[in-house]
Amino acid sequence: MADPKLVAELEEKAKMIRRSIVEMIGDTRRGHLGGSLSIADMVAVLYYHTMRLSPGDPNWEDRDRFLLSKGHAALAQYAALIDLGYIPQEELYKLKDLGSMTQGHPDMRKTPGIEAGTGSLGQGLSVAVGMALGLRLAGKDSKVYVIVGDGELNEGQIWEAAMAAAHFEVDNLVAFLDNNGLQATGCCAETMRTEPLSEKWAAFGWHVINIDGHDIGQILDALDEAATVRKKPVMIVAKTVKGKGVSFAENVAGYHHAEMTTEQYKQALAELA
Amino acid sequence: MADKLELRECYGQALVEAGRENERIVLVEADLRKSTMGELFRQEFPERLFEVGIAEQNMIGMAAGLALTGWTAVANSFAVFASGRAFEQIRQSVALPRLNVKIGGSSAGLTDTGDGATHQSIADLAIMRSLPNMTVLSPADGIEMKQAVKAMLELDGPVYIRVGRIAAPTLYDEDYKFELGKIVVMRPGKDVTLAATGTMVAVALEAAELLAKEGIDARVLNVHTLKPLDEEAILAAARETAGIVTVEEHNIIGGLGSAVAEVVSAAGAGSVVRVGVEDVFGQSANSYEELLAAYGLTPENVRSKARSLLQKA
Ligand SMILES: Cc1ncc(C[n+]2csc(CCOP(=O)(O)OP(=O)(O)O)c2C)c(N)n1
Ligand SMILES: [Mg+2]
Numbered sequence: 001m002a003d004p005k006l007v008a009e010l011e012e013k014a015k016m017i018r019r020s021i022v023e024m025i026g027d028t029r030r031g032h033l034g035g036s037l038s039i040a041d042m043v044a045v046l047y048y049h050t051m052r053l054s055p056g057d058p059n060w061e062d063r064d065r066f067l068l069s070k071g072h073a074a075l076a077q078y079a080a081l082i083d084l085g086y087i088p089q090e091e092l093y094k095l096k097d098l099g100s101m102t103q104g105h106p107d108m109r110k111t112p113g114i115e116a117g118t119g120s121l122g123q124g125l126s127v128a129v130g131m132a133l134g135l136r137l138a139g140k141d142s143k144v145y146v147i148v149g150d151g152e153l154n155e156g157q158i159w160e161a162a163m164a165a166a167h168f169e170v171d172n173l174v175a176f177l178d179n180n181g182l183q184a185t186g187c188c189a190e191t192m193r194t195e196p197l198s199e200k201w202a203a204f205g206w207h208v209i210n211i212d213g214h215d216i217g218q219i220l221d222a223l224d225e226a227a228t229v230r231k232k233p234v235m236i237v238a239k240t241v242k243g244k245g246v247s248f249a250e251n252v253a254g255y256h257h258a259e260m261t262t263e264q265y266k267q268a269l270a271e272l273a
Numbered sequence: 274m275a276d277k278l279e280l281r282e283c284y285g286q287a288l289v290e291a292g293r294e295n296e297r298i299v300l301v302e303a304d305l306r307k308s309t310m311g312e313l314f315r316q317e318f319p320e321r322l323f324e325v326g327i328a329e330q331n332m333i334g335m336a337a338g339l340a341l342t343g344w345t346a347v348a349n350s351f352a353v354f355a356s357g358r359a360f361e362q363i364r365q366s367v368a369l370p371r372l373n374v375k376i377g378g379s380s381a382g383l384t385d386t387g388d389g390a391t392h393q394s395i396a397d398l399a400i401m402r403s404l405p406n407m408t409v410l411s412p413a414d415g416i417e418m419k420q421a422v423k424a425m426l427e428l429d430g431p432v433y434i435r436v437g438r439i440a441a442p443t444l445y446d447e448d449y450k451f452e453l454g455k456i457v458v459m460r461p462g463k464d465v466t467l468a469a470t471g472t473m474v475a476v477a478l479e480a481a482e483l484l485a486k487e488g489i490d491a492r493v494l495n496v497h498t499l500k501p502l503d504e505e506a507i508l509a510a511a512r513e514t515a516g517i518v519t520v521e522e523h524n525i526i527g528g529l530g531s532a533v534a535e536v537v538s539a540a541g542a543g544s545v546v547r548v549g550v551e552d553v554f555g556q557s558a559n560s561y562e563e564l565l566a567a568y569g570l571t572p573e574n575v576r577s578k579a580r581s582l583l584q585k586a
Contacts, residue, residue, distance in 0.1 A: 029559060030387055071391065096387045096557035098567055104389035104557040119391030120354065121327050151304060154326030183327065184304045191304055192326025 002220040006049065010216045013083075014044035018245045019272045020079035024095040024102065025258075027265040031095060034242040034255040036075035038180040038213070039068075039147055042238060045219045046145050047080040055084040058112040064142050065115045065131050069124025069158075070149035070178065071105045072257075077114070078102050086113035122155025124148070125175065129165045132173040132233075147176045151183025153194045159204070165233040166205025173233045174226045177201075178213065180242035186253045201235040213238025245272055277440040278415025280472075281379055284436045285310025287422035288347060292318050298426060299339055301325060301348045303332045308438070309349035309379040333359040333374070337366035340373045345426060351385065352378030352394035352435060356401055367431050368404040375425050376401075376433045381411075382472060382522030383550075383564050384438040389557035395550045398470075399527025401433040402500050408453070409500040411435040411529075413474035414444045417497060420451035428453065435471055437522070439561060442475045444495075454498045456506035462492030465579045466510040469520035470496045470529045473548075473570065477520050480575035491579060496529055504536045511543035515586035518546045518578045522570060525549035544585065546578050 017040040025031040046066055047053070054060040068077055075095070081087045087101050094100040101111040105119025115131075118124040128146035135142045152158060165173055183191055194200070202208045207229045211218040219238070226234040242256070243249030246268040249258070260268065292298045292314055300322040306312045315322040323339075325332045329350050336346035348355065355378045356363070367374045378397050385392040401409050410425060410432060412418040418436070425432040444459070459474065460481055469477035474495045481491040492514055494506060511517055517537065519530040530547030537545050550568050558564040565571060 072388075096389070096559050098556065098558040098563055100557065104387050105391040107390060107556075110556075117391070119388070120358065151327050154304070154328045156328060156330060185307055185324070188326075191324055192328070 002217040007216045007220070010044050010048055013048045014041045014216065015272055016083065017044055017076055017079040019269065020082065020092060021075045022246065022265065022268045022272060023092060024075050024078065025260060027260055027262040029095050030257060030259045031075055032072040032257050033246070033249055034182065034252070035070060035073040035149065035178070035180070037244045037246060037249065038240040038242045039073050039076050039178050040244070041214050041216055042147060042176050042219055043076045043080055045216060045223065047084065049220070050223050051145065052142065055086055058086055062140065062142055065144045067116050067124050067128050067144070067146040068106060068118055069128070069146050070121065070152050071118030071124065073147070074106045077106065081111070081113040087111060121149065121152045122157040125158055125161040126164070128173055128175070129161050129168070129170060132165070132170040133168055136170065136172055142172070144173045146173070147178055149183070150177060150179045150181065150188050150194065150197070151191065154192045162201065162204040162206065169231040170233050171230050174223065175233065175235050176213070177235060177237045178240055179237055180240040182242045182251070182253050182256065184256050198237050201237070205232065206235040207232040209234065209236045211236060211238050213240035214244055247271060276443055278443055279440045280412070280415060280418050280437045281308070281310045283415040283418040284377065284422060285313040287419040288314045289317055291423060291426045292321065295345065295426065297343065297345050299323070299344045299346055301332045301336045301339070301346060303327055303329050303350045303354070305350055305379070308351070309377060311349045329354045329358040330362045333362035334366050336374045337372050345373050345375070347375040347377060349377035349379060351392060352381035352397040353392055356394070356397035356433065360400060364404055368406045371406045371430050373429055374431055377436055378433060379436045380438040381435040382437055383555055383568065384472070384561060386558050386561045386564050390554040393555035395524045395555060396527065397433070397435065398499055398521070398523050398529065399531070402527065402532065406431055407500065408432040408498070410498055411471040412497050413471055413495050414441045416443060416445040416447065416449050417451055420449065421497060424451055424453045437472045439472060441472055444475060444478070451497070454501050454503055456503040457495040457497065458492065458506070459495050460491070460493040462490040462514065464490040464514055465583055466492045466494060466514045466517040467520060467575060467579065468494040468496055468507070468510065468517050468529065468533055470499060472522050473520040476570060476572055477575060479572035480579065483572055483576045484579055489579065489583065499529060499532055502532050502536060507533055507536050508540055508542050511537045511540070516544040516546065516582045518548060518575060518582060520548045520570070520575055523549050524552055526552055544582060546582050548575050548578050
């Protein structure tokens with residue numbers, strides 16, 4: 001069981017990340033609000049507890065790697081990277097500005113702390129498998145963490161990567177499935193049925209852990225369990241709420257990519273205060 | 274007529290209108306139908322739209338299967354994913370067997386301004402043009418979009434059509450007649466030629482205005498069909514004016530500029546200068562106009578390229 005003090009600390013970090021996501025979009029920009037809010041708790045645990053990092057030296061060889069296969073949720077990662085000093089603070093208010101580090105999708109050549117190029121869905125998991133193999137081949141004990149979207153599972157490449165990870169027995173790879181039930185057009189179940197999810201990943205040879213993706217204690221426990229798994233990749237199937245923390249955006253497909261009125265913006269900040 | 278029309282709305286409406294007249298038209302979508310505007314078709318013909326989720330490769334394969342069973346299949350996604358992610362499926366399952374599949378490349382060029390480099394499509398024309406049997410369309414305004422969709426659906430064979438995510442200035446009247454494969458002379462002129470495609474036709478027209486103020490008489494061509502290319506009109510322009518400036522919301526490699534240069538150089542007919550994205554990836558911006566300016570897709574830049582061409586001639 002996770003230490004309650006640690007849980008409380010990480011809950012504060014998750015709230016900070018959510019606040020930053022909302023601030024980045026503000027009342028003048030459009031952004032991927034829903035899918036960024038749904039991963040905030042996982043991002044908080046990874047960046048503020050689990051991962052071995054050196055913010056002053058983003059390319060430190062022995063760092064753990066974090067990838068967003070669902071690259072559109074970059075706002076959550078930017079929030080952590082800004083707070084940790086990878087990205088200058090002023091970038092918080094430059095989302096998608098010409099020349100900014102906070103691009104619409106993560107760009108490793110523009111933004112310190114971004115590990116790959118993602119944004120076209122379905123590709124990040126393969127890159128993560130390659131990284132895990134590369135690190136293993138180099139004798140490194142660094143781990144690779146990756147977040148995959150539930151709509152993203154529609155892409156065939158995800159399942160090619162799923163096979164490869166199990167085939168190569170990569171046990172330095174931990175994936176989260178952000179199971180928020182929505183994709184761009186509407187709900188996943190109506191768009192393309194992918195259930196049963198846990199059974200599928202298990203059938204593909206992964207060690208599967210099912211959690212509530214907004215319960216910091218469960219995220220911590222799942223990562224502890226993942227650290228003990230040998231010869232298998234780990235998939236943490238995290239039940240989440242798209243838009244979590246901002247009431248008007250919760251479970252509403254329209255807030256996948258959205259703008260906020262000034263009133264909504266104020267309300268969102270108040271709810272995350 | 275509205276002075277601006279949303280290109281994707283015109284595209285979606287044209288599909289609906291065609292669907293009313295031809296019940297063999299079906300759509301396949303990949304979780305972007307509210308952006309491509311295939312959603313309009315679904316509202317009227319829900320049983321004739323197949324939503325496959327975020328799976329562009331599967332979308333194209335299924336469209337091929339639908340075509341093989343007698344349907345006119347229209348597959349829509351963002352241009353970058355439709356042409357890029359599903360390229361090999363288009364090549365193998367659609368272009369090679371010459372099937373009746375239409376591919377709608379939405380949010381084309383830099384018009385997906387905010388999403389940045391990953392979503393901006395600067396290679397789709399090059400990719401699609403490189404495939405034998407493929408017809409490639411790039412309409413300039415809402416009126417032309419509607420007619421191009423109609424023409425595309427009447428043609429039996431693979432077609433790629435480029436659709437920007439902007440309200441484009443209306444250049445044509447309702448009585449405009451789109452002719453597939455035929456360049457439209459938007460403005461006669463004898464000094465220099467500006468040959469543009471899609472959203473850049475309006476920019477070329479503005480550039481011609483700037484040049485006119487300087488006493489330069491520019492011919493403006495709307496190359497709405499990149500393939501098959503209207504070689505006759507291109508060569509006439511090359512021979513009758515000092516040279517051709519091509520203008521496209523696309524990489525200068527492989528698209529309109531290349532297509533025009535191929536024809537002109539083979540005939541030894543003159544010079545071609547290309548205005549487009551200069552072989553770099555795009556980036557996010559919060560304003561489309563700002564992004565166009567950053568990549569030189571402005572009337573001012575077209576004017577200066579035209580002037581330098583005239584100086585050389
Ligand atoms: C290959 C590809 N096709 C389409 C898109 C457009 N797109 C961006 S996000 C999205 C929905 C993603 O759903 P999901 O993976 O469930 O992410 P969520 O936002 O729900 O976390 C789509 C279709 C894309 N980015 N890449
Ligand atoms: Mg989702």
